[in-house]
Amino acid sequence: MNILLIGSGGREHALGWKIRQSKLTNKLFFAPGNAGTAEVGENLPVKADDFDSLAKACLQNNIQLVVVGPEVPLVNGIRDHFEKDPALKKILMVGPGKQGAQLEGSKDFSKQFMLRHGVPTAKAKTFTVADMGDAHRYLDTCGMPIVLKADGLAAGKGVIICTQMEEAHHALEDMLGNRRFGEASARVLIEEFLEGIEVSVFVLTDGDGYVILPEAKDYKRIGDGDTGPNTGGMGAVSPVYFADNTFMEKVESTIIKRTLAGLKKEDIAYKGFIFLGLINVKGEPQVIEYNARMGDPETEAVMTRIDSDFVELLEACARGQLRNKKLVIDPDFAVTVMMVSGGYPGDYEKGKVIEGLPQTGGALAFHAGTRMKGNELVTDGGRVLAVTGKGKTLKAAQRNAYDSVSGISWRGVYFRKDIGVDLLFEEPLDRLDGCREGS
Ligand code: AMP
Numbered sequence: 001m002n003i004l005l006i007g008s009g010g011r012e013h014a015l016g017w018k019i020r021q022s023k024l025t026n027k028l029f030f031a032p033g034n035a036g037t038a039e040v041g042e043n044l045p046v047k048a049d050d051f052d053s054l055a056k057a058c059l060q061n062n063i064q065l066v067v068v069g070p071e072v073p074l075v076n077g078i079r080d081h082f083e084k085d086p087a088l089k090k091i092l093m094v095g096p097g098k099q100g101a102q103l104e105g106s107k108d109f110s111k112q113f114m115l116r117h118g119v120p121t122a123k124a125k126t127f128t129v130a131d132m133g134d135a136h137r138y139l140d141t142c143g144m145p146i147v148l149k150a151d152g153l154a155a156g157k158g159v160i161i162c163t164q165m166e167e168a169h170h171a172l173e174d175m176l177g178n179r180r181f182g183e184a185s186a187r188v189l190i191e192e193f194l195e196g197i198e199v200s201v202f203v204l205t206d207g208d209g210y211v212i213l214p215e216a217k218d219y220k221r222i223g224d225g226d227t228g229p230n231t232g233g234m235g236a237v238s239p240v241y242f243a244d245n246t247f248m249e250k251v252e253s254t255i256i257k258r259t260l261a262g263l264k265k266e267d268i269a270y271k272g273f274i275f276l277g278l279i280n281v282k283g284e285p286q287v288i289e290y291n292a293r294m295g296d297p298e299t300e301a302v303m304t305r306i307d308s309d310f311v312e313l314l315e316a317c318a319r320g321q322l323r324n325k326k327l328v329i330d331p332d333f334a335v336t337v338m339m340v341s342g343g344y345p346g347d348y349e350k351g352k353v354i355e356g357l358p359q360t361g362g363a364l365a366f367h368a369g370t371r372m373k374g375n376e377l378v379t380d381g382g383r384v385l386a387v388t389g390k391g392k393t394l395k396a397a398q399r400n401a402y403d404s405v406s407g408i409s410w411r412g413v414y415f416r417k418d419i420g421v422d423l424l425f426e427e428p429l430d431r432l433d434g435c436r437e438g439s
């Protein structure tokens with residue numbers, strides 16, 4: 001089939017790399033893609049949120065399956081747009097409609113949804129600027145640290161964790177009163193702080209059947225040892241030692257099954273990925289967020305651990321035939337190191353010539369922010385390359401990734417030197433028998 005993958009980051013390159021391997025894939029297109037995606041398919045000069053141009057591109061290229069990478073087109077209703085047009089409606093799509101995407105698009109919606117359906121999550125209350133007084137009074141009753149969350153999409157930036165009460169009142173004022181995150185912080189959640197290690201779990205579902213993809217740990221801070229400002233993600237590791245059978249059974253029974261039952265009960269059709277941002281609180285998984293898409297850079301690690309034909313699963317998802325589908329997982333470890341532009345996540349320069357590709361010493365280099373300038377590959381974003389190494393052990397995967405990273409360079413390049421180091425003390429998982437079943 002002809003497939004269109006919407007997006008332009010490392011996640012889309014990794015998804016495209018996997019999709020390209022399927023015998024079911026005929027032509028593969030990206031909208032708009034990057035220099036890496038151009039190596040596995042054809043880039044179309046169409047923006048991810050320009051629905052009319054995407055529709056035209058689908059018809060012109062006889063697209064049978066659309067896979068939506070990022071959240072913005074989902075939250076803006078790309079599925080609804082396609083479904084209401086008779087010419088587009090027959091095109092299969094992986095990605096929920098506007099209503100389902102509210103799991104990511106509104107943190108208040110997702111919090112109330114979790115509470116309605118008994119999905120374990122942190123306690124929270126939502127306030128608008130009209131209840132500023134109540135918000136401050138409520139905050140006074142909370143212990144520290146406390147988490148303040150903008151309700152809407154804020155490009156991964158809408159969360160502030162405060163350790164001092166005074167700082168929390170200021171942040172609240174800034175978010176609600178000064179609209180620090182624009183309309184996204186017109187409503188703010190004051191949420192209990194959960195202490196524990198985070199893990200990302202990914203589910204592909206058609207609303208009924210589902211498969212659980214390999215889990216991953218994301219490294220969000222810019223500096224080694226989890227220091228400095230938050231970023232879009234500086235690296236990922238999969239598998240994660242504490243996501244053992246016992247933990248994953250809890251995730252499945254208390255989170256995945258309840259979430260899918262909740263969607264069904266509320267009549268929200270959902271065909272796509274659900275990304276569960278979890279915290280392991282003393283062995284108990286709690287949800288800190290849902291996303292309606294795959295994670296980035298987790299996808300760059302996770303895709304390399306899937307042995308199944310991924311297009312078969314994507315097609316089954318879009319057709320509502322995922323029940324009884326199985327996912328075959330490679331038990332080897334994957335470590336992804338994100339190479340970024342100097343200055344990121346603050347200001348940075350683009351257009352630096354990248355040296356050392358395509359020879360990567362055995363690892364995979366997924367492109368995030370790159371473009372071709374004449375014959376030269378140049379940087380074109382903050383996150384530039386996601387280099388993924390594989391290995392029988394975490395240590396071997398890490399070595400493979402970092403050996404390759406050390407051969408790639410550009411002026412001002414930066415990367416964390418400690419991806420996976422915090423997990424190194426653990427032995428490989430015993431639960432990975434190469435296969436995890438759906439419902
Ligand atoms: P989110 O945008 O909801 O993923 O939040 C961004 C980051 O803030 C998460 O990855 C966590 O590190 C942190 N965070 C969010 N909610 C909580 C919470 N309730 N307790 C502790 N940390 C949190």
Ligand code: GLY
Binds near residue numbers: 295
């Ligand atoms: N890696 C976190 C995210 O994609 O939101």
